[in-house]
Amino acid sequence: MKVALWGTRGSLPTPGPETARYGGNTVAVEVRADDNSVLVLDAGTGIRNLGRTIPGTTRRVDVLLSHLHMDHIQGLGFFAPLYVPDMEVHIWGPPSPAESLRSRLGRYMSPPLFPVRLRDLPCRLTLHEVPVGDVHIGPFTVDASLVCHPGPTVGYRITAGGRALTYLPDHEPALGVRGPLLRDGWTSGGSLAEDTDLLIHDGQYTDAQYEERVGWGHSTFDRAVEFARITRARKLVVFHHDPDHDDVTLARLMNELVARSRPSMPVSAGREGEVFTL
Amino acid sequence: MQRELEIILTRQLASYLATPAFIVDPEGNLLFYNDPAETLLGHRFDETGEMLAREWSTLFSPTDANGAPLPPDELPLLIALRTRHPSHREFWITGLDGARRHLVVTALPLVGQAGRVLGAMALFWEGEAR
Numbered sequence: 195m196k197v198a199l200w201g202t203r204g205s206l207p208t209p210g211p212e213t214a215r216y217g218g219n220t221v222a223v224e225v226r227a228d229d230n231s232v233l234v235l236d237a238g239t240g241i242r243n244l245g246r247t248i249p250g251t252t253r254r255v256d257v258l259l260s261h262l263h264m265d266h267i268q269g270l271g272f273f274a275p276l277y278v279p280d281m282e283v284h285i286w287g288p289p290s291p292a293e294s295l296r297s298r299l300g301r302y303m304s305p306p307l308f309p310v311r312l313r314d315l316p317c318r319l320t321l322h323e324v325p326v327g328d329v330h331i332g333p334f335t336v337d338a339s340l341v342c343h344p345g346p347t348v349g350y351r352i353t354a355g356g357r358a359l360t361y362l363p364d365h366e367p368a369l370g371v372r373g374p375l376l377r378d379g380w381t382s383g384g385s386l387a388e389d390t391d392l393l394i395h396d397g398q399y400t401d402a403q404y405e406e407r408v409g410w411g412h413s414t415f416d417r418a419v420e421f422a423r424i425t426r427a428r429k430l431v432v433f434h435h436d437p438d439h440d441d442v443t444l445a446r447l448m449n450e451l452v453a454r455s456r457p458s459m460p461v462s463a464g465r466e467g468e469v470f471t472l
Numbered sequence: 473m474q475r476e477l478e479i480i481l482t483r484q485l486a487s488y489l490a491t492p493a494f495i496v497d498p499e500g501n502l503l504f505y506n507d508p509a510e511t512l513l514g515h516r517f518d519e520t521g522e523m524l525a526r527e528w529s530t531l532f533s534p535t536d537a538n539g540a541p542l543p544p545d546e547l548p549l550l551i552a553l554r555t556r557h558p559s560h561r562e563f564w565i566t567g568l569d570g571a572r573r574h575l576v577v578t579a580l581p582l583v584g585q586a587g588r589v590l591g592a593m594a595l596f597w598e599g600e601a602r
């Protein structure tokens with residue numbers, strides 16, 4: 195499968211020349227199988243450009259939302275397939291204990307925040323609540339599990355053709371952990387990432403930023419590497435870049451991270467437009 | 473096998489509490505107890521590790537006020553799991569250090585989304601000595 199990054203930024207879009215390399219759009223990732231089946235991970239502002247590349251012959255698109263924070267749904271209303279009659283669009287995401295996915299999503303997709311209501315979209319829209327165990331979507335097997343982040347949030351493990359992608363864009367595996375991350379099933383997201391071929395993981399904060407933001411739901415660079423190490427991920431892409439980290443800063447932080455942590459797997463900061471083949 | 477997220481977060485909370493806490497899975501098997509509980513039970517979690525329900529529920533020889541043994545079914549944690557409601561009671565145990573202790577226990581079922589029972593947590597206080 196091919197994995198393309200259309201948005202890598204966390205929290206807020208940060209367009210401008212100083213973020214041109216790593217990108218300013220909020221998170222959106224395309225996963226394409228050999229038979230051209232498409233999954234879209236999250237609907238941040240990057241989903242607009244992604245949507246424009248989906249061929250007119252495509253009849254079904256599945257959008258997998260990790261959670262409903264604004265940086266993960268802000269682009270949804272600008273996703274072209276939603277406006278194609280007869281296009282089957284399936285949106286997967288977590289409900290809350292008290293409210294369905296449809297009603298939670300409808301809070302954004304309705305006036306005054308957005309002019310078009312979910313029910314008025316021309317496509318054939320189906321909503322699915324996760325987690326529900328393994329789901330088969332075309333050639334993909336999708337596993338969603340709740341992970342540590344404020345409000346109901348899932349991570350995804352997507353397998354196809356014997357390869358695995360793990361997507362944990364907003365994840366604080368170290369919340370409440372004093373020393374090393376716990377093993378033996380005691381770390382959030384662990385089973386999603388075990389032996390994965392590509393781990394796309396939250397790495398929003400430096401250690402100094404994290405000290406001020408414990409419980410905000412994000413990971414430091416070092417904890418992302420540690421998480422990749424204990425789950426034996428084969429490649430780590432640091433993701434959900436902090437709006438305060440421009441290209442120069444992020445490149446420096448990554449160099450320092452690699453020098454400091456000497457990771458056993460390749461580690462890089464996700465760049466908008468980057469494509470991985472698994 | 474990874475634990476359910478709610479159980480992981482409960483353990484992290486318990487590991488910061490000064491109140492003794494005990495966490496079991498949906499079958500009542502012991503998953504974790506914190507440092508303050510170690511003092512009360514007379515054994516370190518690192519030594520006992522996880523325990524089956526039938527092991528821990530008899531290990532501490534729980535009795536009622538008159539010294540009559542309490543069957544596992546009458547312990548708050550197992551009541552909370554069975555009924556999905558909080559359960560509270562007092563009883564006496566013999567710690568692994570041999571000391572007899574009066575405990576006051578409140579157990580809460582941990583119920584996740586879609587009504588999944590994930591386990592239960594008990595908080596312990598030491599009662600008045602008799």
Ligand SMILES: [Zn+2]
Nearest residue numbers: 204205265364
């Ligand atoms: Zn986010």
Ligand SMILES: [Zn+2]
Nearest residue numbers: 263343364411
């Ligand atoms: Zn978030």
